[in-house]
Amino acid sequence: MLVYYCEFTDTFSPAEQGFICRDPTLTKPDPGPEQNSRMPPIILYSVVSGLPVVLISGVEVVIFLFYYNSNNFYEQEKVVVVGDCCYVNPMVRRTVHFLGVFVFGLFTTDIFVSTGQMVTGSLAPYFLSVCQPNYTALGCQDTAFFVSQSDGCTGDPDDIIRARKTFPCKEAALSVYLAVYLACQRNNLPFQMYIMSCVGSAVGRLAGPFVSLSLVSLALLTGINRVAEYRNHWSDVIAGQGIGAAVAVFLVSSCYY
Template identity: 25%
Template structure:
């Protein structure tokens, strides 16, 4: 009587082919049902209970889908909340940084004295008439101060609404992580604060650089003779032949209607503060619109606004020469200061 002994049949021909394909770098084909049955069948296929089949197939995972799910979970996760302590701490820090720029500017305005620079009586560049500014200061402050802040407020608000409508997780896009009085501040408001803060800080640095140059050089304006009517210490004037080729440093202004502000401003020609202010604000706003106003439907409108802003800065710079407020080199230097700071400040904007 023949005894039955357990037989382990593993015809692994299909499996070996599967492994050879995997090792050769080819994309392995999935084992079919027929190949598995053929592997399990053998000379003693009637003893199915004693057949031991060991199949270890690799597990294929859709990496793209898994990464997408991870990103989705990460994007849906709310940022940690920051209370009033963090908010007011951030505002206080920003105010301290701004005071480092604003206080020197205030000191220049109240107590600053420009260098006492002399002149030649035959210098024709100082004999232009005195005229009122075509671009007064209040229009400059309105266009270069209030307008950029208003545009940033409107653009950031609509960007926040657009993200909320088109995001798969609208609640997460509205969460900024800052809460005040049991209310969480929206993301667009925090972004608006960041953009405005960078703009104001850059504006202060640009104006401080301009004032340092003004008070350090003390260049006389083109309407110096008309406004001052200088008289020398010996009582002579520029009409006397003795002063024809002299470099005059000690003089007084004989004009009776000149104010102390005009007397101080008379020596602050280089560089042009109007030109630097306008060029900085307008170029900053142009770059801001280019990087933040990205709606394809309003692309032509964005380009039109950018053109108008640049033309305002260009026109402001030209009027400073035509109104005899500055020499052409003063306007060129002021424009260069404003453009340089605008590029530097906006270099990290996204």
């Protein structure tokens, strides 16, 4: 419910921070709507929501097929449902468990980031381009003059609100959460790589590291792209990545085994 109100309604508005006249850190050109990004929201959210379903389901199917004839594996993984007669297939149980925890963490990350954006109201690198302040009316003869008026902007209100919701970076948080969650799986060794321990043992030694490093690299590139397009500051991206990684590590260490 909180995710819905934060993402699709104007129930919560970001805090209105002031700005310094002609602040060079806020005068980058407007990159336009998010749909014009190299990583548009439809692609990012499709990957974040769809990749775990495909990857985790595929990995668990491979594991189950490889160890299907192992009685020891089945005895360890089965779950008693009713009395002593009904059991859930270990593949189904593990898949639902991993995906359920992932969805919980995804919503948690989104809520943390949205709350941070609303509370801080941090200004984007292109804020002054969409704010379009009237420097003469605001008395900005001195470039160090601080403007605190909430009505100091004359630009489009929707663009101004978008430029006030940058810290922490949601795209960086969600992408890193996805990468770390899929890469980490607590086992006998602390934070052993999930894909390396599952896929690597069944397919090959290089399969796990390749997939894990690819996910982490794509997550980092998502953050770099946000900075390159002037949509976020480095601090926004780093904070978002830290939140995403922290949520993923906490869930992996708390909910598995």
